[in-house]
Amino acid sequence: MNSEHPTPPCCNSSGSGGHGGSGDAEVTLASITRRGILLVSGALFALAGLILAIPLVGYIIGPIMRRKEDQWVDIGALEDFPENQTLLVDFEDPDRRPWDGMTGKTSCYVRRLQGENFQVFSINCAHLGCPVHWFPESGLFMCPCHGGVYYEDGGRASGPPPRGLYEYAFRLEKGRMLVRAGHLPTLQDTMKETS
């Protein structure tokens, strides 16, 4: 409502109290009906609540408002990854808290085909995020939750996953392997799959 104007007099007059309605004042107490008092004080309360609530809601949805960009993370030297093999590697999250403990780490699968031809997979199943297990003998990733299976190139083999494994962008720099990481991949928010 239009709470700006009447508010101070109302408060003052009610503060001075009583029934002493002097006819001189432009806004007399008598002119303020009970309904008016309720409306004005209610509006004031709502305004105060709103002013309080905006930052509090902002606090809660902070993680949405302040997205942290993925960053390049060093996951090892080039020679740590033998050709024609897929290895499980873990690295520290770029966005970690000091009290994160083990959960400040993330694992990924690094598949080196030949030379600088790599694929880096998220361990999170594309179905519902469970950790897929790599079986080098059959060249399959298997998920323990709902039985999703992927081929060694990350393509979907069978089970409920709607797509292949999420892939990290990677680049090689001075003999080091870097992947762009930093968030939990989900169906609509995959890893940025270009270098």
Place this chain on the structure above:
Amino acid sequence: MKRGWVLQTLNWFEHRLGMRDQVLEALNHPVPKNTGWWYVFGSASVTLLTIQLLTGVLLTMVYVPTPDLAYQTIEYISYEQFLGWYVRAVHSWSGNAMMVMVLLHMTQVYLWGAYKYPRELTWVVGCFLFVFLLGFLFSGQVLRFDSSSYWGIGVGAAMAGRVPLIGPALVHLLLGGETIGGETLSRFYALHVFVLPALLLGFLGIHLLLVMRQGVSAPPFPAKRTDKETYDKVYERELAEGEPFAPDPLAKDVIFSALIVLVVFVLAAVYGVGLNELPADPTIINANPRPDWPFLPLFALLSLCPPWMETFVILVLPVAGFAFLVSIPFVSGTGERSPWRRPVGTIGVVVGVVLMIVLGWLGAVAPWSPAMEAWSGTPIPERMVESLSPTQLVGAVVFQNKNCRNCHALDGQGGTRGPDLTTVATRLTKEELVRQVVQGGGNMPAYGKQLSSANVEALVAFLATLHPEGIAPAKPSVEPITGPLAGGDNAKDDKTEVARDQ
């Protein structure tokens, strides 16, 4: 003299609180006759809730909701703190018992038609209480912060991530950051310890207020229809013919609650609650995440439903289910209350319960999950090994090595995702076996790229031995396929089999 002192003290309080009349009214308010022992589940749930509040507060005195310490503090509670294990066990058993009581309560109220006019709002508030309870159970599992908790959050995030448009935002809201970490756990802690208790107690207050105000419904009788015009008068008469809440109906509530509490205490003391899983650690991928039992039906459904309806199951079904529960008193708020005169509703309950039990059982067994360790840890039955030729022996190693065992059992041992292959040779000929292995099919990946022709040949030589003594292996119904894979050295293998069969 002693009595006088007690009375004086009571009077002193009564003079200030002025609550005697309310208490007496609550105790003496009439309830309909013949309520029997069916009305005790609600009060038992409330009793268990008080235990939850009590033990929950005790646990927060030690538990630290940070990822680096949460699991350690639970270890401390379980192994070192005096009686800590017992408090934790009571919290766990009582929470699960509460879920059981609430489910029984809801089922009873539904079958008795007690949600009908004028108790629709009581039912609706109760539906919210049920949702809060589910929230408690999920967040409680997260607070354990073991591997199922960690990957459970991941599953929750993956589900939230499927919501159109705002999915990614929801994921970040849920996680409190980019990945599962400190803020994620704290969010669930705040939910479990502050938000949900406040909501639950608030709604429970309304629920109980409504129960007191609308009174307890009389047991249903066939043909005794509920009608908005006449019900109030009918109920008045039922109350007039009824009995005061104290002592008999109250005593039933108290006795049943006491029994349940005793059962919970004994279960907690005798079985306790162990630490059955590894701590949350994303670098340990040997995890086998499973939700707690109330969520097992959903877990099963997510594996069994076809992909095209998956997003529906994840996003629409829970909301639709809740809306369905809430809508019940508005769709059938009057009319017959007896379960015998409401066949659709009653059969619906039976079907629903059976469905939940079957889905829950499937979720617990999870036959669709590969047995991750079977290939290296589940031996080929010795009776099968005994009579194998060198090629067949190598084929058996191929069977293990290529992880076939993770999905296929032999003599019931191994994965159950695919069929048990103990007698596969009676079902498939060698040619069919080769085709299935190389091309896959059904839910089986194609192994053509993973297996050399020697692998396939040896593997099929082994599989072809898998038929019971005296029962001949499957014969091709058409001319056998000849080719580089199918032909081969079958003659020799067949010879050894014939030798064994004789």
Place this chain on the structure above:
Amino acid sequence: MLDQALSFIVARGRPISIAAWCLCALLAGCGQPNRANQPLPPLDVMAFQPLFQENCAGCHGTTGQMGPAPPLNDALFLRVVTDQELNEVIKNGRPGTLMPGFGFNPGLTLSAKQVDVLVKGIRAEWPSSPREFSGTLPPYATDAKGDATRGAQAFALACARCHGAKGEGTDTAGAINDGAFLKLVSDQFLRRIVITGRPDLGMPDYRQQITEPEARALTDQEITDIVALLASWRTSDSFAQEPAPGATKP
């Protein structure tokens, strides 16, 4: 109904006995969790049995015998093989064969320490008495090149009785001239089986393979020659060219 329930509960001494039972259950503390029952992180498992059962039993058998893969619980095998060889094979597998490496990617497989535990455990679990095998034993592995022609003579002497003159198999033992079989096993595998036999499946070791009238043990040279003969039976695409997905680099 209510009266019955009440009188049941308050019947002589019942409350006391109920309370007593509850207290007993609590005091007994049988529900108290035991740290020993808590699962260990995979890399912290340092006991032989769980490691062996989870990683080896699938192919080598629960007791190290009667599996499709060569037995580890074999006195002669354990006499001729060295700890270093065991360690190397468990860690990196046998590239090109079906024996996978179990120690090249900790987190996915075993740590170096766990491989040591397996080697020590295999020795401790199935001790091999030196007295059982006197004299010089044929070495587990050899660099010597065998001769297939001489191998054929030794084969006729030692193997043909059960495996047939051309290795085509008899009622007693299966074929060993099978292309798939020979492609999937290494020369070292063949050598090992000729030396140790498969006692668990009834195949004698190198000392009993030559029967009456000659009845003597095979010599190291004869073993090498037999392996050369079997290797010569492999068809044109030799076993070394077999792709082995995921196998460790040599």
